[in-house]
Amino acid sequence: MSEYFSLSECDVIGFDLDHTLCRYHLKETSRLIYESFARYLVEHKGYDKDLLTLSPATWDFCFKGLVVDLEDGNLIKLAQDGTVLRTDASQKLIHSFFSHGFTWDQTPEH
Template identity: 90%
Template sequence: MGDHFSLSDCDVIGFDLDHTLCRYHLKETSRLIYESFAGYLVEHKGYDKDLLNLTPATWDFCFKGLVVDLEDGNLVKLAEDGTVLRATHGSNDLSTEEIIKHYGPKREWKHFNSLNTSFTRSAKYYFYDNYFDLPGALLCGRVVDMLHKRGNEVNSDFWKDMVAAIDHNYNTSAFKEDAGTYFPSVKRDPGRYLQPCSDSVKTWLQSMKNAGKVLLLITSSHSDYCRLICEHILG
């Protein structure tokens, strides 16, 4: 292979769908995802209705790369070597002194080696690495706040309810059955959440097909949802 990479040299080209070929209106989609999860907790698990109330400032809490420590209700942002850069307990910021008290003078997060080698899920932590579950980080923080307000112990039990909320909205039959909140909302008004591809992108894709390229769509989304997305963004 030469020094320069060019798609024109490739016979087969694969495109990720969500947040690549398909761009989302992130503000609207993030709110929908949050409300989908929070609504389930309120309606099915008896959580406080206050979880449904959001202000614009609360969204500053969400950014990719957060880890929720399920053992103590902390959410941490890590450096590449596992150092805790910042942390909250629930939605409340921990001071430098509190971080050192909790994680030691070197501010080391004890599960970093496990996370760094596999990025797998664990019964002890959850790594928020994509937009489809990221609003759940904000919800986790607010649930921890709620548990404190109730005088309840904060432990990993609340995570079982969070997983149930995710499954209720994203399981493979939810789209077909109009279950949950997320899929029915997108089906009713796709333009509110999905951005159509520009004419230049459509022309580019067609030119590659005309040149004999094999184009692939690579996604973990369910086929029914993919069909809806592609019909809206590509026509």
């Protein structure tokens, strides 16, 4: 390892709760997060085991702009402006959640 650490070499810079600087390898970290979350959903929440197979389409869905809607249990893929691009819920269900348009309100309630 070199004597100096350059933030420009990092894909992601993260801090844990005590503000420790961490260096992530984005592809490996993203894969680990996906696999851990998928395993939890399958083993503890009864989701289909197909979720454990990481296809290119699944990888694209979960890589950037993914929101986990804990209140309603949906995974939502967003554009930079908050427009809903894809979701794991049916179109009919999505229309009921987003009757005001296909955008995700990112404003906190509190």
